[in-house]
Every structure is written in C-alpha cells, then in structure tokens.
Amino acid sequence: MIQTVIFDMDGVIVDTEPVHHYAYHQHFKELDISVSDEIYASFTGNSTRNVFQKVKDLFQLEQEVEDLILRKRHLFNDAFDSKPDLYLIDGVEDLIKDLYANGFQLIVASSASKSTINRVFNRFNLHAYFSHIVSGEDFPKSKPHPAIFEHAASLSIHPKENCIVIEDSTNGVQASHAAGIYCIGYTSVNSKNQDLSLASQIITDFSEINAETIKKLG
Structure with missing residues (x-):
C-alpha cells in the first residue's frame, strides 16, 4: 500500500x-x-x-x-x-490536500535550488503539507541519477516499496526507475519532448488520480 x-x-x-x-x-x-x-x-x-x-x-x-x-x-x-501569472498546475493543489487529509506523507524532490523551492512554497503556502524538501543542489549528479529519489525515499517513514514518485521529465522518470520506485508520469503541456515510457503509469490530468487510487498502487 x-x-x-x-x-x-x-x-x-x-x-x-x-x-x-x-x-x-x-x-x-x-x-x-x-x-x-x-x-x-x-x-x-x-x-x-x-x-x-x-x-x-x-x-x-x-x-x-x-x-x-x-x-x-x-x-x-x-x-x-x-511575474503575476504564475499558477499551480491544474488539479495538483486538490491532489496535495486530498493526500494530506488521508494521512499520506508528502516529500518534494526537485532539481531546483532550495531557495527556488522555498520561494514557490512560500508563494503558494505549501510548507504545511510536506514533511521534507529535497533539493538537487545537494547532490553531485542530477536526475537521471537516482540519488535524489533514493534520499527522498530514505526520509520516508515508510519502506521504499510504499513510496511513489510523480514526475514529468525524461530525466526524472529515468531517475525514479533507476531508484526502483513506482513512478506516475505526468504528461505536462509545459514540458515538451519528454519521454515518459519508463513510468509505471502515465496521466494527463491530476483528476485521474486521488488518495484512494494511489493507495492501491505499487
């Protein structure tokens, strides 16, 4: 689970x-x-x-x-x-709140710097939902190297087999695959020319998943 x-x-x-x-x-x-x-x-x-x-x-x-x-x-x-026209991806805030309300542990593992992650989290009031922030600047090798996801999984209070990753990039999906973690590939209109074929499943809209369906994955 x-x-x-x-x-x-x-x-x-x-x-x-x-x-x-x-x-x-x-x-x-x-x-x-x-x-x-x-x-x-x-x-x-x-x-x-x-x-x-x-x-x-x-x-x-x-x-x-x-x-x-x-x-x-x-x-x-x-x-x-x-930039005034900066918004959360459609549906992701509802998903984050749904997962949090249903007792999921949420971790962010991004190639962005800590300052950029915090800038985004402060602007959209996301800190309350996430137990850990993992930045790619702390690792010598970027995705597709699995180190960032291996570290994120080590921060989980649950075993790695009870974790999943949500990614939208070729490098991110490859990193999750290399780390041996179930990956939901999100086909984003904003991320062009990305190969998500190694993802465990692919979605095009966050309305396709919720706490109940995610709990049964893996």
Missing part, C-alpha cells in the same frame, strides 16, 4: 519553466552564446549547477560555474517576483 508520495516540483506542482527559460536565455545572451532548443530541452530535470557545468564545457566559458549560477539565480528571482 502506498503511503508516501514524492513530488517533483517544476512541471508537476508549478510551471516555473517560462521563468527559467527567460532567465537562462537572458543569461546566454549576456554570455554571447547560442544554445539551441535541442540542447536546452536536454537540460530538463537537471540542477542549475549541472546545466552550467555542461554549458561551460560545451562553450568553453571562462567564468566559474558558481558565478554563472549566481547570475542566473538573480535573473530568475527578479522575474519570479515580478
């Missing part, structure tokens, strides 16, 4: 991708580099640190990765605070 639900954040709880896209591309413009749509799509599910390690290697940048991260974070925070 499933008792712990591990949520990805970007594309699952909230769509911050347009803000990230704006911040990254403003930064790429400042760096005078041209990052193709194909290369950018391959970054989905990676931490900012891993993105800039790849960008630095690819474009032979002289800047330190930490400096690149700080500049992008500044651009993101400015855009995040000024």
Whole structure:
C-alpha cells in the first residue's frame, strides 16, 4: 500500500519553466552564446549547477560555474517576483490536500535550488503539507541519477516499496526507475519532448488520480 508520495516540483506542482527559460536565455545572451532548443530541452530535470557545468564545457566559458549560477539565480528571482501569472498546475493543489487529509506523507524532490523551492512554497503556502524538501543542489549528479529519489525515499517513514514518485521529465522518470520506485508520469503541456515510457503509469490530468487510487498502487 502506498503511503508516501514524492513530488517533483517544476512541471508537476508549478510551471516555473517560462521563468527559467527567460532567465537562462537572458543569461546566454549576456554570455554571447547560442544554445539551441535541442540542447536546452536536454537540460530538463537537471540542477542549475549541472546545466552550467555542461554549458561551460560545451562553450568553453571562462567564468566559474558558481558565478554563472549566481547570475542566473538573480535573473530568475527578479522575474519570479515580478511575474503575476504564475499558477499551480491544474488539479495538483486538490491532489496535495486530498493526500494530506488521508494521512499520506508528502516529500518534494526537485532539481531546483532550495531557495527556488522555498520561494514557490512560500508563494503558494505549501510548507504545511510536506514533511521534507529535497533539493538537487545537494547532490553531485542530477536526475537521471537516482540519488535524489533514493534520499527522498530514505526520509520516508515508510519502506521504499510504499513510496511513489510523480514526475514529468525524461530525466526524472529515468531517475525514479533507476531508484526502483513506482513512478506516475505526468504528461505536462509545459514540458515538451519528454519521454515518459519508463513510468509505471502515465496521466494527463491530476483528476485521474486521488488518495484512494494511489493507495492501491505499487
């Protein structure tokens, strides 16, 4: 019986991708580099640190990765605070409240930085529902490496076989699969060109699942 639900954040709880896209591309413009749509799509599910390690290697940048991260974070925070049309993904708030009311433990495991996760959680008052926040910035390797989900499962008060992951990215689904955790793949209109074929099941709308149906999974 499933008792712990591990949520990805970007594309699952909230769509911050347009803000990230704006911040990254403003930064790429400042760096005078041209990052193709194909290369950018391959970054989905990676931490900012891993993105800039790849960008630095690819474009032979002289800047330190930490400096690149700080500049992008500044651009993101400015855009995040000024963007009025930032909403939770349709149906996810109802799902979170339903799971919480039915005694599920909820954990977020996101490639985003702690500051970004907290920014989102503060804006939408989500802290009360989640027992733990796990950030990809604490791990040397990003999804599809399973470390982030293995750690999230270790924080669960229930065994790993009683946990599931909800993900919307190729890298995230692969990470959950590698960690041996049942994965619900969410086909988000905001996450383009993602391969969810390794997911245990795929949904297109959060109304397709609830506390009762999730409890029976695994």
